[in-house]
Amino acid sequence: MEHLAKTVGKGGRRMAIFGGIAMLLGVLAMMAPALTGMSIIFLLGALVVVSGVLRMLWAFQSGSVGRGLWQFAIGSLTLVCGVAMLANPLFGSAVMTILLAAYFVVDGIAEIVVGLRRLGGGGGLLLFGGIVSIILAVLIWTQYPLSGAWAMGILLGIKLFLVGLTMLVGGSAVRSLAANR
Secondary structure, three states: OHHHHHHHHHHHHHHHHHHHHHHHHHHHHHHOHHHHHHHHHHHHHHHHHHHHHHHHHHHOOOOOHHHHHHHHHHHHHHHHHHHHHHHOHHHHHHHHHHHHHHHHHHHHHHHHHHHHHOHHHOOHHHHHHHHHHHHHHHHHHHHOOOOHHHHHHHHHHHHHHHHHHHHHHHHHHHHHHHHHO
8 A cells, every 4th residue: 555655646746747847838938929839830830741751651551552542642732731831830820720729619628527527626726727728719719810829829838837737736636645645
């Protein structure tokens, strides 16, 4: 039983450390929102380019010509999308802003549901985070298309900070429970 308590305590410590790191990254993202937003677009564009090239190469491993042509076509389309994001980051920023708003809605609903289920046992912070996520989605959508890269940086920073805070509080709670056992 003692070994289990130590293992749980270490897990809680790691969770609290990662929460602190997420909070720090969130603050940094909020301090340079446009840089953060454009960095996300360039990183995503580069990943999509690599994905397209890999998919095109993978097409040569398919078992039939028809399947290979289909995979090569999808890889080519993926490559073109990645190049378009890198060539026109403002367009990529607009698309990502819409996706970010959708993400915040889905994430917010999930956090609210989990928070309501755990309302007596520490779900209040999750409920709060879910409500903030929904508000962030509404703010992004009402400011679209002006929101762009700066909104991604600010709102992602806020979200990172809240997730980090939840992890920090949760990790601290787990450590104290493990220490009291």
